[in-house]
Amino acid sequence: xxxxxxxxxxxxxxxxxxxxxxxxxxxxxxxxxxxxxxxxxxxxxxxxxxxxxxxxxxxxxxxxxxxxxxxxxxxxxxxxxxxxxxxxxxxxxxxxxxxxxxxxxxxxxxxxxxxxxxxxxxxxxxxxxxxxxxxxxxxxxxxxxxxxxxxxxxxxxxxxxxxxxxxxxxxxxxxxxxxxxxxxxxxxxxxxxxxxxxxxxxxxxxxxxxxxxxxxxxxxxxxxxxxxxxxxxxxxxxxxxxxxxxxxxxxxxxxxxxxxxxxxxxxxxxxxxxxxxxxxxxxxxxxxxxxxxxxxx
DNA sequence: GACACGTGGCA
DNA sequence: TTGCCAAGTGT
Numbered sequence: 107x108x109x110x111x112x113x114x115x116x117x118x119x120x121x122x123x124x125x126x127x128x129x130x131x132x133x134x135x136x137x138x139x140x141x142x143x144x145x146x147x148x149x150x151x152x153x154x155x156x157x158x159x160x161x162x163x164x165x166x167x168x169x170x171x172x173x174x175x176x177x178x179x180x181x182x183x184x185x186x187x188x189x190x191x192x193x194x195x196x197x198x199x200x201x202x203x204x205x206x207x208x209x210x211x212x213x214x215x216x217x218x219x220x221x222x223x224x225x226x227x228x229x230x231x232x233x234x235x236x237x238x239x240x241x242x243x244x245x246x247x248x249x250x251x252x253x254x255x256x257x258x259x260x261x262x263x264x265x266x267x268x269x270x271x272x273x274x275x276x277x278x279x280x281x282x283x284x285x286x287x288x289x290x291x292x293x294x295x296x297x298x299x300x301x302x303x304x305x306x307x308x309x310x311x312x313x314x315x316x317x318x319x320x321x322x323x324x325x326x327x328x329x330x331x332x333x334x335x336x337x338x339x340x341x342x343x344x345x346x347x348x349x350x351x352x353x354x355x356x357x358x359x360x361x362x363x364x365x366x367x368x369x370x371x372x373x374x375x376x377x378x379x380x381x382x383x384x385x386x387x388x389x390x391x392x393x394x395x396x397x398x399x400x401x402x403x
Numbered sequence: 404g405a406c407a408c409g410t411g412g413c414a
Numbered sequence: 415t416t417g418c419c420a421a422g423t424g425t
Contacts, residue, residue, distance in 0.1 A: 152421040159411070159420090193409030193420095200423080230423045250421045270404080271422090298421065307419060308414070338417060341409075350409050388408090 115261060115282035118317050119293060125316035126296035129303065133157070134164065135240075136295075142216035142241035143174055149233045149240075150201045155192050157302075163192055175214045177205040183401025186390060187357050195353060199389055199402075200228025218242045231276075235294075245290035247279035252301025253294075257282065259305060263322030265331040266307070348372045348381035356391060356401050365397040 134140065135148035147167055151160040167188055171177040177185065182202045189198035204226040208216055216237065217223055223234035235246035254267035254275050261278060268275070284290045304311045312318050312328075323329070341347055351371040356363055372378040382399075385391040392402040 149421065154408090154420060154422060155410080156412080156420045191410060193411085194422090196408070197423085228423065232422060236421070248421085251419090252421065302421080336418080337406095339408095339419090340417095344407095346408055346410095353409090384407095 116284070117320055118260060118282070119284055119289070121316040121320075122296050122300060123289070123292055126292065126299055130296075130299055131157075131303070134161070140241075142218070142237065143172075144168055145241040146204070146216055146233075146237050147201065149236050150197050150204075150228060151192055153197055153233070154194060159192065163188070163190055171205075173214065174205040174208040174216065177202055178209040181401075181403045182389070183392070183403060186353070186401050190357070191354075195390055196388060197228060203227040204229065216241065218244075220244075220246060239291045239294045243288060243291045245283060245287045246294065247276060247283055248294040248298065249275055249279045250298060250301075252298045252305070253279060255307060256297050256301045256305045259310075259323035260317055260321045263326045263329075264333075265323060265329060266333065269334065269336055345377065345381045345384065348374075348377055349385055352378075352382055352385060353390060356399065359400075362394055362398040362400045365399070368399065 130136070133148075135144050148160065148164055151164055151167075170188065171180070180202070182199055185198040185202040186195050189195050192198075207226055208214060212222065217226075218238065218241075220234045220238045223229050223237050224231070229237070232248065232250050235248045236250070238244040239246045239248050249271065251267070254271060257275070257278050258264045258267035261282070282293075284293050300315070304315050312321070312324060315321065318324050348371065352368055355367055355371060359367075368382065369375075369378065372381070382391065386393055386399075389402055391399050393399055
């Protein structure tokens with residue numbers, strides 16, 4: 107397997123790091139006093155949810171549960187309730203389970219090794235690398251959708267990254283990593299920030315880009331995306347929408363909810379029952395006697 | 404590897 | 415208005 111010639115990633119280090127120094131957003135999980143737990147909470151919330159919607163929930167969450175042990179002592183349903191409308195509520199359940207694992211297996215402290223992080227519920231390759239890098243300053247390839255897009259353009263020369271993450275993305279990110287640990291950690295957050303603020307998906311602000319003169323995609327004349335069509339994620343009428351409605355009722359009710367209240371959420375009996383069964387199977391809803399339901403205790 | 408999984412803002 | 419997109423993970 108031979109690598110095709112690519113622009114020298116090391117030439118991008120200084121301009122991207124300098125740009126980050128002058129343009130990084132002030133975000134609470136990046137404050138010096140944030141700590142690993144705060145970073146971890148932010149990473150869970152930011153999985154597929156935009157920063158602006160995470161900010162208020164993040165503040166409320168950390169005020170209520172400032173340490174893993176605080177969350178671990180709660181009922182999982184309280185985590186689901188506090189998750190509010192961030193979406194993908196299974197993340198709340200997994201964060202709760204991760205907190206319990208941290209208490210049970212790591213003395214209540216967020217572990218600092220990629221391997222131990224990866225073993226936690228809800229922590230995949232990206233999140234493990236992100237926590238290890240952002241919270242502990244380690245040298246890891248932190249490959250999220252922003253980084254994949256930045257590298258696709260700057261190094262590969264394509265308008266968009268592949269639809270799903272690939273081993274090639276990971277290899278490219280590893281090869282682009284600065285050698286020095288502290289520099290690598292700044293590079294990780296800087297490339298993500300560049301993707302979030304400048305090298306955006308729809309309308310990249312190339313005029314503001316610190317590496318536009320070296321960007322393979324720009325140098326190629328910014329050719330349009332020519333890959334396979336991206337699957338639009340329909341939502342209206344899906345089980346996900348029904349699950350969302352059911353869970354919204356249960357979040358709003360601080361106690362058991364009778365079945366008729368849930369039935370009112372959705373007219374299709376078959377789909378509604380399937381969605382409710384799914385929520386129960388996922389541990390997001392707890393069935394009680396007399397056809398009542400609640401968030402898990 | 405494809406698919407399921409919430410929610411809301413924006414061009 | 416509607417489709418695209420948002421710091422992914424688990425199966």
